[in-house]
Amino acid sequence: SSSDIKKLRQPIVTVLGHVDHGKTSLLDKIRGTAVVRKEAGEMTQEVGASVVPRSVIQKVAEPLKNIIPLKLEIPGLLFIDTPGHELFSNLRKRGGSVADISVVVVDVTEGFQKQTFESIQILRDRRVPFLMAANKIDRVPGWQPNPNQPFTVSISRQSKEVQSRLDTLIYKLVMDLAQLGFNAERFDRVRDFTRNVAIVPVSAKTGEGIPELLALLAGLSQRYMENRLKVVEGPAKGVVMEVKEEIGLGHTIDVIVYDGILKKNDILVLAGLNGPIVTRVRGILVPKPLQDIRIVKTDFVSLDEVVAAAGVKISAPGLEEAIAGSPLYVAEDESRIEQLKKVVEEEVSTIKIYNKDVSGVIIKSDSLGTLEAIVSAVSGEKIPIRLADVGPISKRDVLEAKLSEDEAYRVILAFRVRPLTGVDVSGVKLISNEIIYQLIDELERYIQEVRD
Ligand code: GDP
Ligand code: MG
DSSP states (O other): OGGGSOOBOOOEEEEEESTTSSHHHHHHHHHHHHHHHOOTTOOOEETTEEEEEHHHHHHHHGGGTTTSOOOOOSOEEEEEOOSSGGGGGGGEETTEESOSEEEEEEETTTOOOHHHHHHHHHHHHHTOOEEEEEEOGGGSTTOOOOTTOOHHHHHHTSOHHHHHHHHHHHHHHHHHHHHTTOEEEEGGGOSOTTTEEEEEEOOTTTOTTHHHHHHHHHHHHHHHOHHHHBOOOSBOEEEEEEEEEETTTEEEEEEEEEESEEETTOEEEEOBTTSOEEEEOOEEEEEOOTTOOOOOSSSEEEESEEESSEEEEEEOTTOTTBOBTOEEEEESSGGGHHHHHHHHHHHHHTTOEEOTTOOOEEEEESBHHHHHHHHHHHHHTTOOEEEEEESSBOHHHHHHHHTOSSGGGOEEEEESOOBOTTOOOTTSEEEEOSSHHHHHHHHHHHHHHHHO
């Protein structure tokens, strides 16, 4: 009967990898492909995310139908626009990740680097399936570019030497993935996608291989995640990506809605700097399509409701103290509020730390996701933590740092936060860096210095 028809939501896709290996370029290329090949009226831009509609995937995958048969039931793919790999951890949700599937980008000419390993470890911990995009194939010596062509077409037009050069480079990736416990193969040699990681050679510069990348992401998520992708018509669940002040709107939150339906006037429960925030949705906003030339006050259009998966900006009163990385729940009615406040507090308390008897470092960060990543990295180096929290550096943080018995631990690690005005940090060591592994490296060097 017609009620048996599967209704699937858009899979949420994240892109991870080492700095400079091409995450931003790849997302730009995918976005460009979507804009050029979409049907009239299809939206490709959401808040903090880009959509590749079904029609675009079908068009680009058409020449591949012998290798990747594709009858699409998903409405498209939702790519999270992560400006840095650290933000990925913002996408945590209870018991896993908001991401349904990921792309690990690696520069095929450079091979695995520190953040390549880190990215795969995060995905393994959270049980997120992934593809590997072996990027920059246009830089393999002798490569003849075939712009925007499928990889399978382009590779057949390369010389035998170039083909074997690429195979050698891909074999190195296979070896590194094996070290991490994954069996991997070039995608066109994979027999069982549930057992093997598919490596897709691409160029974010020429667009080669993008058709296969999109077709595989769509095909695999639809085939193996059908249950996860079934549309649930309940109250929305989401994760706060960013807290921003917008002219005319006040404080707003950029949210990825990964489940349910979000409606205007819904009661929201989310984490704040001083405990859970309860408020009501005033506006659900998405970017205004470029061709829309009506003169309006903001760059956004307002929707009455939105169905997961989606990236939206929410305006509501009382969001000044909202925390990036926070879980977000809709309460169906007032009676659910207290319970959801507890759920939010519990989730936040698994990340924050305060051990007043520990001689250890202080960690301050801009979001729950990054805080979690730093806490885990610091703990991994067996360095004790006295306090870990979200927000700017306060007088109290400086006092706490000074209370550490061990001089080497009188440190504040700051990730994208600064001292509040008037806060004097003399007497403690302040270490700031916007790349997590460099922050940890600096901390280790400092501790060694003090010990020597
Ligand atoms: P990210 O740090 O991972 O986001 O890397 P970017 O996307 O910023 O890319 C880093 C550099 O590599 C930039 O100079 C890009 O132009 C370049 N780049 C990215 N992808 C490719 C590619 O496929 N081929 C070539 N030749 N250069 C690329
Ligand atoms: Mg980038």
